[in-house]
Amino acid sequence: MRENTKVIEKLAFAILGLATLIIIAPVGIILFIVLWHGLPGLSFEFIFSMPREGMRAGGIFPAIVGTLVLTVGTAAFSIPVGILAAIYLNEYAGRNWLTRLFEISIINLAGIPSIVYGLFGLGLFVTFFGFGASILAGSLTLSIMTLPVIITATREALSAVPMAFREVSFSLGASRWQTVSRVVLPNAIPGILTGTILGLSRAAGETAPILFTVAAFYLPRLPQSPFDQAMALPYHIYVLSTQVPNVSLRTQYSTVLVLVLMVFILNIAAAYIRAKFRRRKTW
Amino acid sequence: MVKITVAGLSIWYDEQTAIKNLSLQVSEKEILGIIGPSNSGKTSFLRTLNRLNELTSNCKTEGEIQLDGKSIFKEIDLLSLRKLVGIVFALPLPLPLSIYDNIAYGPRLRGEKNKSKLDGIVEKSLKASYLFDEVKDRLNTSAFNLSGGQQQRLCISRTLANEPEIILYDEPCSGLDPISTAKVEEAMRDLKKNYTQILVTNNTKQAARVADRTAFFLMGELVEIGDTTKMFTSPSDKRTDDYIAGRFG
Numbered sequence: 001m002r003e004n005t006k007v008i009e010k011l012a013f014a015i016l017g018l019a020t021l022i023i024i025a026p027v028g029i030i031l032f033i034v035l036w037h038g039l040p041g042l043s044f045e046f047i048f049s050m051p052r053e054g055m056r057a058g059g060i061f062p063a064i065v066g067t068l069v070l071t072v073g074t075a076a077f078s079i080p081v082g083i084l085a086a087i088y089l090n091e092y093a094g095r096n097w098l099t100r101l102f103e104i105s106i107i108n109l110a111g112i113p114s115i116v117y118g119l120f121g122l123g124l125f126v127t128f129f130g131f132g133a134s135i136l137a138g139s140l141t142l143s144i145m146t147l148p149v150i151i152t153a154t155r156e157a158l159s160a161v162p163m164a165f166r167e168v169s170f171s172l173g174a175s176r177w178q179t180v181s182r183v184v185l186p187n188a189i190p191g192i193l194t195g196t197i198l199g200l201s202r203a204a205g206e207t208a209p210i211l212f213t214v215a216a217f218y219l220p221r222l223p224q225s226p227f228d229q230a231m232a233l234p235y236h237i238y239v240l241s242t243q244v245p246n247v248s249l250r251t252q253y254s255t256v257l258v259l260v261l262m263v264f265i266l267n268i269a270a271a272y273i274r275a276k277f278r279r280r281k282t283w
Numbered sequence: 284m285v286k287i288t289v290a291g292l293s294i295w296y297d298e299q300t301a302i303k304n305l306s307l308q309v310s311e312k313e314i315l316g317i318i319g320p321s322n323s324g325k326t327s328f329l330r331t332l333n334r335l336n337e338l339t340s341n342c343k344t345e346g347e348i349q350l351d352g353k354s355i356f357k358e359i360d361l362l363s364l365r366k367l368v369g370i371v372f373a374l375p376l377p378l379p380l381s382i383y384d385n386i387a388y389g390p391r392l393r394g395e396k397n398k399s400k401l402d403g404i405v406e407k408s409l410k411a412s413y414l415f416d417e418v419k420d421r422l423n424t425s426a427f428n429l430s431g432g433q434q435q436r437l438c439i440s441r442t443l444a445n446e447p448e449i450i451l452y453d454e455p456c457s458g459l460d461p462i463s464t465a466k467v468e469e470a471m472r473d474l475k476k477n478y479t480q481i482l483v484t485n486n487t488k489q490a491a492r493v494a495d496r497t498a499f500f501l502m503g504e505l506v507e508i509g510d511t512t513k514m515f516t517s518p519s520d521k522r523t524d525d526y527i528a529g530r531f532g
Contacts, residue, residue, distance in 0.1 A: 170335065
């Protein structure tokens with residue numbers, strides 16, 4: 001019997017370890033390949049200059065700026081709406097059929113394929129509202145895709161603040177908003193920030209939602225206004241690898257590396273914030 | 284002088300009755316002890332006095348409670364009521380803030396921003412629960428670094444900073460050692476000068492030590508209420524006698 005337990009223990013250890021390895025391996029391999037092929041082409045000039053010769057030479061500056069602008073635009077729309085909606089659902093709304101309907105909608109919103117968001121954005125923002133293919137339309141489309149992530153992360157962060165703190169606050173005569181703003185939110189902010197940044201980093205790397213709503217095929221200048229089209233890194237990678245003949249492999253890999261690094265920086269920032277606040281947490 | 288009048292109060296959680304048709308009066312500046320086994324409705328009653336029970340969505344109440352002759356349901360604004368009727372919970376529950384900010388929480392809710400005024404409130408409230416000397420050098424450190432007994436006295440100070448007229452205690456010493464308990468009880472006796480206090484306790488001896496009058500609750504009903512000394516020496520109801528003697532509960 002004891003021998004048996006030991007064997008099963010070893011087997012469990014091996015299987016669980018293998019599963020973990022399977023998760024880590026693709027990340028490691030991707031990073032290695034991208035760095036191996038992309039690093040040599042990475043230079044100041046590549047990052048900060050305009051593309052030339054039909055994107056076969058020069059840099060990718062407008063695509064980097066485009067992705068940054070789209071991420072900021074997405075943040076500007078989705079963070080306030082998402083956080084406020086989550087506060088309403090978690091702290092104000094009662095448990096009834098209407099809130100359950102909201103919850104089901106949010107879950108389903110998270111499961112919609114990104115190309116559907118792209119077509120939705122094309123129909124609503126580009127055509128119906130007449131924004132045209134523009135940074136505004138692209139940011140709004142990405143925002144709608146990011147909202148469920150932000151709402152879910154925010155609600156989780158709010159729920160993690162113990163009920164007892166709310167009760168104490170109410171017992172001292174605080175209103176609901178005073179309780180939310182003075183006790184609940186300050187303790188939920190690390191979680192909210194982490195979830196929000198992860199949502200935005202996903203938006204930064206998306207191709208399908210920007211395909212019809214903002215992305216320019218080749219626009220060797222910086223965007224001038226929110227109604228301007230813009231190049232963006234994910235779409236630029238797609239274009240370089242499938243639409244333009246004779247682009248050097250090095251240019252393709254370097255572009256991929258820049259996007260991966262941008263997303264990584266966001267993710268590391270999220271992890272840093274989480275770790276920092278966890279140490280400070282006193283309860 | 285009668286401070287609180289409870290008339291025909293019933294409390295339910297869904298279909299389950301917690302308090303059945305309760306009527307009693309609390310005099311100004313007395314300590315009323317409430318004893319009784321678990322599930323006798325003591326805490327539900329206490330939480331109704333400042334309407335905290337309304338945070339529990341399936342809780343329903345009927346009947347009337349008056350504070351200085353005014354209905355707490357109709358005539359006193361909810362937020363003012365909770366300022367007037369402070370509560371100290373069973374477990375010490377500091378907010379995740381510094382000692383100072385915990386105590387200044389209530390006054391700040393009502394817009395007090397004057398630093399020297401807040402300093403004064405904090406010092407006075409901490410002195411009233413005999414905590415000031417133990418924490419005066421670290422007012423800006425987290426309240427979670429205090430011991431359990433200190434945290435509970437901090438919670439009493441926090442309630443006092445609100446300048447309430449009534450203080451409710453929901454088994455305030457259930458998690459404390461005898462020395463900390465003695466300190467909390469000392470603070471309660473001292474507060475009699477200015478406050479009406481209601482103490483729910485599972486510890487009958489504690490009621491005997493600090494309460495002027497004691498009420499015995501059983502299964503949501505008030506069995507007996509009267510002078511603590513009389514209740515503990517010659518209770519008029521057999522069930523009270525049994526409970527105090529430890530024959531059940």
